[in-house]
Amino acid sequence: MVLELATISVMAGFFGFTIFDKHAASEAKKIQRIAANCGLSVRDGGKLVTLHLLRKTHHKWGTEYVYRLPLGLSFEEVQKKQRTIEDGLNQKRGLLDLSFDDLKKIQWKHDLLEQLKNMMNGGMRRKEILMNYDGALQIQVYKDPMPELIPFTEHTLQSCKGWTVCLGESRDAVIYHNFESIPHMVVAGTTRYGKSVFLKNTVTTLLHNHPEYIRFTLIDLKGGLAFNRFSNVSQVLTVAKDAQETLIALRGIHEDIKRQQVEFLSKGFEDVREAGYKHRHFIVIDEAAEISIQGEPLKEIKLIKSECEKIIAEIARIGGGLGYRLIFSTQYPTADTLPRQVKQNCDARLCFKLQTDTASQVVLDESGAEKLPFVKGRAIYQTDRKYIVQTPFIENQFIDRIIRPYITIKARKEEYYEAGTAKQTPEGRSHTLIIEEA
Numbered sequence: 001m002v003l004e005l006a007t008i009s010v011m012a013g014f015f016g017f018t019i020f021d022k023h024a025a026s027e028a029k030k031i032q033r034i035a036a037n038c039g040l041s042v043r044d045g046g047k048l049v050t051l052h053l054l055r056k057t058h059h060k061w062g063t064e065y066v067y068r069l070p071l072g073l074s075f076e077e078v079q080k081k082q083r084t085i086e087d088g089l090n091q092k093r094g095l096l097d098l099s100f101d102d103l104k105k106i107q108w109k110h111d112l113l114e115q116l117k118n119m120m121n122g123g124m125r126r127k128e129i130l131m132n133y134d135g136a137l138q139i140q141v142y143k144d145p146m147p148e149l150i151p152f153t154e155h156t157l158q159s160c161k162g163w164t165v166c167l168g169e170s171r172d173a174v175i176y177h178n179f180e181s182i183p184h185m186v187v188a189g190t191t192r193y194g195k196s197v198f199l200k201n202t203v204t205t206l207l208h209n210h211p212e213y214i215r216f217t218l219i220d221l222k223g224g225l226a227f228n229r230f231s232n233v234s235q236v237l238t239v240a241k242d243a244q245e246t247l248i249a250l251r252g253i254h255e256d257i258k259r260q261q262v263e264f265l266s267k268g269f270e271d272v273r274e275a276g277y278k279h280r281h282f283i284v285i286d287e288a289a290e291i292s293i294q295g296e297p298l299k300e301i302k303l304i305k306s307e308c309e310k311i312i313a314e315i316a317r318i319g320g321g322l323g324y325r326l327i328f329s330t331q332y333p334t335a336d337t338l339p340r341q342v343k344q345n346c347d348a349r350l351c352f353k354l355q356t357d358t359a360s361q362v363v364l365d366e367s368g369a370e371k372l373p374f375v376k377g378r379a380i381y382q383t384d385r386k387y388i389v390q391t392p393f394i395e396n397q398f399i400d401r402i403i404r405p406y407i408t409i410k411a412r413k414e415e416y417y418e419a420g421t422a423k424q425t426p427e428g429r430s431h432t433l434i435i436e437e438a
């Protein structure tokens with residue numbers, strides 16, 4: 001350390017300045033300067049005013065700056081410039097801009113000039129920022145970027161208590177979602193950013209932790225590939241691969257919900273907890289846009305999809321208290337593919353990178369998901385609070401090892417769920433796919 005400090009001083013002398021120059025622009029001022037330069041200012045009494053620093057707090061992860069916004073400037077406008085502020089903070093215009101933290105990252109045995117040059121170009125460990133607003137603008141500047149890969153391990157599995165699943169690591173904590181507190185979830189994100197992997201994390205965790213009480217209906221409208229490995233798990237009632245199979249499965253669930261509702265009413269139970277029911281039925285839909293009626297040219301399929309949408313909305317609306325859990329995943333979030341009733345009743349949202357601010361608004365009611373970095377597994381988890389998480393990556397071999405004890409070779413699902421013919425379901429129900437115009 002002494003040697004390092006000495007080297008810094010020698011270098012400082014070499015470059016003809018003092019690194020810890022108290023006149024060096026502070027990060028707080030730099031943010032104000034960037035804000036003013038990129039138009040985050042308003043004219044007030046003939047003067048241009050921008051963010052006004054209220055306080056700053058140092059944390060072990062970095063620094064939080066709290067600013068007052070001038071009247072006439074909204075948080076939304078500031079959010080649009082998040083990337084500009086982040087880029088500005090990572091730009092080193094001169095050695096004066098290097099902080100002590102930057103210098104601590106230097107590897108003294110390697111080419112110093114090369115590393116300094118790299119730092120000046122914003123290279124090495126890039127700083128990231130997160131913005132929030134609660135009457136004042138909070139900008140958290142993180143010293144280090146988040147990890148880009150968090151493996152899903154035995155420890156991840158063991159750490160999930162009750163009906164929780166691990167959503168990943170945020171800046172300073174491991175974040176879990178509890179399906180007992182918030183029964184339904186929307187998962188959204190552009191293709192190849194981690195939705196299916198998260199759904200597999202969830203199914204594996206819940207199966208491992210509650211094999212005696214869990215039931216799954218897996219609706220895999222991307223060809224059945226993602227959930228195929230779960231199809232012979234005895235707790236999986238069906239893996240539906242198209243609109244017809246989905247409707248048959250959903251009708252069965254709908255009948256159960258209605259029956260259970262009547263039973264609860266007659267017995268005076270408010271919900272599953274009061275009734276002491278330990279079973280939970282998870283309905284996981286991967287690529288829900290495939291059952292949206294929007295753009296469906298075939299009349300018969302349109303009727304099927306329309307009924308699917310109605311039942312899904314009903315599950316979201318009344319299923320929670322009866323032990324049903326909906327996970328609704330889509331890569332195309334629009335007002336059509338994410339029905340209002342589903343959105344309103346899904347109080348948890350996990351949103352991977354999206355392409356546009358509009359798509360982010362549909363899922364989160366605010367922009368932000370389009371600004372996530374191009375990192376697979378990076379997502380915004382939103383309930384009444386908001387976190388940025390790196391979701392754990394689960395290997396297929398790991399899943400196979402965990403689910404092996406629950407696999408039974410069942411008769412092919414088509415025997416139960418053949419479209420157009422009445423057959424017995426694994427639960428002994430009889431279903432005929434008759435489509436009627438509403």
Ligand SMILES: Nc1ncnc2c1ncn2[C@@H]1O[C@H](COP(=O)(O)OP(=O)(O)OP(=O)(O)O)[C@@H](O)[C@H]1O
Pocket residue numbers: 148149150189190191192193194195196197198222331376377378390391392393394
């Ligand atoms: N949490 C993660 N951490 C690191 N890499 C991940 C993570 N999740 C996914 N990936 C990588 O991204 C790839 C695509 O992930 P996934 O299949 O989950 O995407 P998706 O969002 O479901 O895409 P699509 O909508 O096209 O099906 C994976 O094969 C894996 O390589």
